[in-house]
Structures are given as C-alpha cells and as structure tokens.
Amino acid sequence: MARSAMLWCGAYLLLALLPLGIAVAIRPDEVREFGAELGAFLGFLALGVLACQAVISGRHRWFAESVGHDNILQFHRQTGIFALILVLAHPLVMLATRPAWIEYLDPREDTLRAITLILLLLAMLVLVASSLWRTRFGLSYEWWRALHGGLTLFVVAGGLGHAVMVQHYTQGVITTLALGALVCLSLLLVVESRLLRPWRLRQRPWKVVANEPERGDAATLTLEAAGGHRLDFAPGQFFWITVGETPFSLQQHPFSVASSSTDGKRFAFTAKRLGDFTNRLPDVTPGTRAFVEGPYGAFVPEPDNASGAVLIAGGIGVTPIMSILRSLRDQGDTRPLWLLYANKTWEDATFRDELSELEQTLDLDVIHVISDPEPEWSGERGKIDDALVRRRLPPDDGRREYFICGPEPLMDAAERALLKLGASPTRIYSDRFDIV
Numbered sequence: 115m116a117r118s119a120m121l122w123c124g125a126y127l128l129l130a131l132l133p134l135g136i137a138v139a140i141r142p143d144e145v146r147e148f149g150a151e152l153g154a155f156l157g158f159l160a161l162g163v164l165a166c167q168a169v170i171s172g173r174h175r176w177f178a179e180s181v182g183h184d185n186i187l188q189f190h191r192q193t194g195i196f197a198l199i200l201v202l203a204h205p206l207v208m209l210a211t212r213p214a215w216i217e218y219l220d221p222r223e224d225t226l227r228a229i230t231l232i233l234l235l236l237a238m239l240v241l242v243a244s245s246l247w248r249t250r251f252g253l254s255y256e257w258w259r260a261l262h263g264g265l266t267l268f269v270v271a272g273g274l275g276h277a278v279m280v281q282h283y284t285q286g287v288i289t290t291l292a293l294g295a296l297v298c299l300s301l302l303l304v305v306e307s308r309l310l311r312p313w314r315l316r317q318r319p320w321k322v323v324a325n326e327p328e329r330g331d332a333a334t335l336t337l338e339a340a341g342g343h344r345l346d347f348a349p350g351q352f353f354w355i356t357v358g359e360t361p362f363s364l365q366q367h368p369f370s371v372a373s374s375s376t377d378g379k380r381f382a383f384t385a386k387r388l389g390d391f392t393n394r395l396p397d398v399t400p401g402t403r404a405f406v407e408g409p410y411g412a413f414v415p416e417p418d419n420a421s422g423a424v425l426i427a428g429g430i431g432v433t434p435i436m437s438i439l440r441s442l443r444d445q446g447d448t449r450p451l452w453l454l455y456a457n458k459t460w461e462d463a464t465f466r467d468e469l470s471e472l473e474q475t476l477d478l479d480v481i482h483v484i485s486d487p488e489p490e491w492s493g494e495r496g497k498i499d500d501a502l503v504r505r506r507l508p509p510d511d512g513r514r515e516y517f518i519c520g521p522e523p524l525m526d527a528a529e530r531a532l533l534k535l536g537a538s539p540t541r542i543y544s545d546r547f548d549i550v
Contacts, residue, residue, distance in 0.1 A: 129169065130162040132296055137283040144282070149211030153204055154283060160200035161273045161293075163193055165300040167266065173307065173354070173410060185412075188546060191245065198242045201235065227279070234272045237265045254390050256364035263308055270300055312361035315405045318343045322357070322402040325395075328384055330457070330464040332430060333396040334372065336382040337404055344378035345406060347371060349441035350415065350434045350517065350545075353408035355383070357398060361405035367391055370434035370519075370545070371409070375441045384464065386430035413517060413545045415442075421513040422450035422477070426498065426528045428520025429457060429464075434545060435519060436465055439472050448477055452507055456483040456498050456524055460491060481506050498524060503531035510536040519545040 137158045171190045209215055221228040241262065244251060248258045274297040278284050284293060324336040337355075339345075345353070352370040356363050373382040385392045413434055415423050425435045432455060439451070457463045460482070469480045483494040483502065494502060516537050518528045525544050532542055 126166060126170065129296070130166045131159070133158040133162040133165075133277070133293055136289055136292055140283045140285075140289060142282050142285070146282075147211050149207055153206075153208030153211065156200050156207060157204035157273075157277065158283070160197055160204060161270075161277060162296070163197040163200065164266075164270050164273060165296050167194065167197070168270070168300040168303040168307075173407070174303065194242055194245060198238050201238045205231075205235075230272060231276065234269060234276070237269050237272075241265045241269065255367065256391075259366070260364050263304060267301060267304060270297055273297075309362075311407065312356075312363075312405070315356075315361040315407060318405070320404045320406050322398055322400050322404060323380075324382075324400060325398055327396065328464050329466065330386060330430065330462045332384050332386040332464050334382050334384040335395065335398060336373070336380065337406065339379040340403070345381070345409065346378040347375055347381070347409035348414040349375045349438040350413040351375075351409035351411040351437075352413075352434065353381075353383070353406045353410070355407075356405045357395075357402060358405075359403050365391060366407075368410075370411075370413075370437065372433040372436045373440060374444045375437065376444045384430065384433045384436070386464075388430075411545070413519070413543050415515055415517070419513060419515060420449060421511050421515075422452075423515040423517060424507055424532075425451065425453045426516070426518045426520070426524075427453065427455050428498075428524040429462065431520030431524075431545070432464060433519075435517065436468075438517070439469075439476065439478065443472060443475050451476060451478040453478065453480045454483060454498055454502070454506065454528075455480060456485065456520065458484070458486045460484055460488065498528050498531065500531045500534055503528070503535055507535065510538075512538070514541065516542045517545075518542065522546065 134155055137155060167190060170186050170193070205219075217223045219228050219231055244253060244258055244261060248255070253261070274293060277293060278290055284290055319340045320337045321340045322335055323338045324334075326334045326336075328334050347353075350370070352368050354366050354368050356366045358365065369383040369385060371381050372384045373380075385395050387393045387396070411434075415438060423438075425438065427435050435453065439453075442449070442451070453469070455463065455469070460466075463482060463484075466482070472478055473480055481494060483496070483498055484491055485495070485497055487493075487495050494506070496502070510532075514537070516532050518525050518532075520528075525546060529542060529544065533539065
C-alpha cells in the first residue's frame with residue numbers, strides 16, 4: 115500500500131505541476147521583477163492544484179483505489195486549503211511588487227475582468243469555508259454538494275480564462291492547448307461523476323426490502339438488486355447510496371456495508387440519526403427504490419492473516435467492523451480477533467447482543483468501553499487510551515492488522531496508542547468519513 119501511495123502521489127504531482135512546468139518552459143520577451151514572476155508561478159501552481167481536485171475527489175476507480183477513498187478525501191481537503199493559500203498569495207505577491215496592477219480589480223477600468231477576478235477569489239473562499247465548516251453554516255449535505263460542484267467548475271474554468279487572457283506565459287496556440295487540455299480533463303471528470311455515472315446507474319436499480327430499528331437510535335436498511343445485476347464487495351467497504359426514484363439527485367451519501375460480503379445481490383447498512391438525511395432513514399418503507407455506486411474503500415483485512423486483527427470502534431463506527439466479523443463468521447475463519455467498542459452508555463452499544471453471539475463462533479474477544487456507565491457496570495470505563503490498549507491488547511507481532519472507525523477524537527487517541535504499542539503505521543487502517 116505504501117508503494118502504491120508513493121506512485122499515485124508522483125502521478126498527482128506531475129499533473130498538478132504541469133501548468134507551472136509550462137510557465138517555466140516559456141521565455142517571455144518582457145523581463146519582470148522577481149516578485150512578479152513568483153506571483154505568476156503561484157497562480158499557475160494554484161491552477162494545477164485546482165484542476166487536480168476533480169481527479170482526487172470524483173471516486174474514480176482508476177485513481178488510487180488501493181490507497182482508500184477516506185484517505186483521498188482527507189488529502190482533497192488539505193490540498194483545497196493549499197489551493198486557497200496559493201490563490202490568495204498570487205495577487206498579493208504581484209500587487210506588492212507592482213501596486214499599479216490593482217487596476218485589474220477596478221471595475222471602472224475593465225468591468226468584466228474586474229468582476230470575474232473578484233468572483234474567483236470569493237468563490238475560492240466560499241469553497242473552502244463551506245467544506246470545513248458546513249455544519250456551522252447550517253448547510254445540508256445535499257446543498258453543499260451542489261454548491262461545491264458549481265463553484266469548482268467556475269473556479270477552474272475562470273482560472274484558465276484568466277491565465278490565457280493575461281498571455282504573459284500563455285502566448286501561442288500550443289501553450290493554450292496544453293493548459294486547456296488539463297483543465298478540460300478536470301471539467302470532463304466532473305461531468306462524468308455528476309451526469310454520466312448516474313445515467314449508467316439507472317440501468318441497475320435496487321430496492322429496500324427491510325428497515326429494522328437498532329439499539330442506539332439507529333436503523334438497518336437491507337437492499338436487494340431489482341434485476342439480474344449484483345455488486346460484489348469486500349468486508350469493510352462502503353457504497354454511495356441514493357434513495358428515491360432517480361439517481362439524478364443531490365441526495366447521495368456514503369454508507370459502510372454492515373452485512374456479510376457473501377451475497378452480491380443483497381446487502382445491508384446501518385445508520386444512526388445524526389443529520390438531515392439519516393434522520394429520515396427510519397421512515398423509508400420497503401419497496402422504495404435506491405441506486406448504489408461502489409464499492410469503495412481499502413478498510414479491508416487480508417484474506418489469510420494468521421496473526422489476526424484488532425478492531426477499534428466508537429458508536430456507529432462499528433458498522434464496517436460488523437461486516438468484517440459477519441464475513442469472517444460465514445467463511446469459517448479462525449484468526450484471533452480483538453474488538454474495543456466504545457460507547458457513551460451500555461444502551462448505546464448497537465449490535466451488542468450479536469457481538470456476544472459472534473464471540474461464540476469466532477476467536478473473538480469483545481471489550482466494551484463505556485464512558486458514562488451505570489453504577490453497576492463492571493466493564494471498562496472511560497475512553498480508549500494508551501493504558502487501556504496496553505492492558506487489553508497483546509503485543510504487536512509485526513503482522514497483525516489494526517482497523518479503527520469512529521469519532522475523530524477516538525480515532526486520534528487509538529492511533530497514538532497503537533503506535534506506542536509497536537504497531538506499524540502501514541498496518542493501521544482508519545476510516546475517517548464524517549459526512550452525514
């Protein structure tokens with residue numbers, strides 16, 4: 115996995131640096147100050163990073179599938195912040211060098227040009243701010259997704275137009291075509307993910323066949339293929355699911371599969387009431403149509419690892435781990451397994467009864483950790499930390515795998531504790547999705 119990640123990082127860097135490489139290769143007639151050239155190069159780098167955002171965020175199977183889409187999502191967020199810094203630094207550095215260039219932002223000189231540049235800056239600010247603080251702004255996931263896609267198209271297309279119109283580094287047909295090809299690739303990938311992919315999903319509908327309430331204010335929906343198609347998946351993976359009559363909907367959400375991976379024509383997912391969409395899931399009736407895209411994710415145990423696996427979950431983060439345990443049960447797997455399962459109260463522990471049954475059929479040790487226990491609780495109290503990990507888990511043997519899914523503070527604490535236990539970072543798999 116580490117080698118694959120390095121290869122994909124190299125491919126990403128080549129694409130992101132392509133506009134800057136074109137600028138470096140061009141030798142304009144006018145010799146400008148260092149600050150002016152630096153500012154221009156920052157702009158070209160911003161254009162490359164923004165164009166690549168569509169590549170790393172579109173759930174394309176050919177891009178870094180083995181790295182894990184949760185990791186790609188985190189990378190996408192960080193590079194978005196980096197792109198914003200570049201976009202802001204580009205005019206600031208150039209204006210600091212030549213203050214007279216402020217006229218580019220003066221609507222009285224060239225109204226269309228000035229308004230376009232101002233809107234590009236504002237669009238980048240809204241893009242990053244709405245992504246980092248969506249819930250604080252009260253944006254539903256559906257409307258954020260539409261806003262994100264629209265602003266991305268505007269910023270990338272506007273950035274290309276700005277670079278071509280300035281012409282200092284973009285003179286000539288070949289240069290313009292090279293930049294245009296990169297940006298058009300980015301825009302085509304957005305069109306593919308938002309329009310062509312849903313069109314293909316129309317031919318492979320699913321239907322809800324059961325909706326059952328679960329402990330911890332959650333619900334389990336079971337879906338079945340409405341036709342001869344199937345979706346084979348590995349335990350621990352996830353799907354993007356649209357519930358409704360058409361896949362052309364802003365309402366598309368990622369859910370980890372909770373059921374066994376042995377049946378490709380039927381699967382189940384469990385969700386806790388945490389947001390606008392998940393609050394409505396308990397009301398979905400059997401027979402409702404759905405559309406499923408996937409599978410995705412690298413949160414998958416090796417098929418034959420005699421050293422076993424340590425599974426750490428917090429709250430509803432237990433769902434992909436349930437898929438792993440149920441699949442291993444159905445396969446008759448005998449590897450040793452440890453599950454640290456953290457909840458606020460004992461009543462919040464979704465699947466606690468089934469986990470007790472799985473302890474009888476698997477070589478599984480379930481350790482419940484309750485942060486707000488009743489007085490009669492005799493199990494582990496508090497939170498998952500270094501002391502608990504050292505006390506309840508065996509020493510690392512160099513081959514054991516570790517899987518963590520839950521709230522971010524729990525995952526951060528668990529990762530630190532596992533590293534102190536001696537676990538290799540390359541064998542720790544974290545599922546950090548936080549979209550609801």
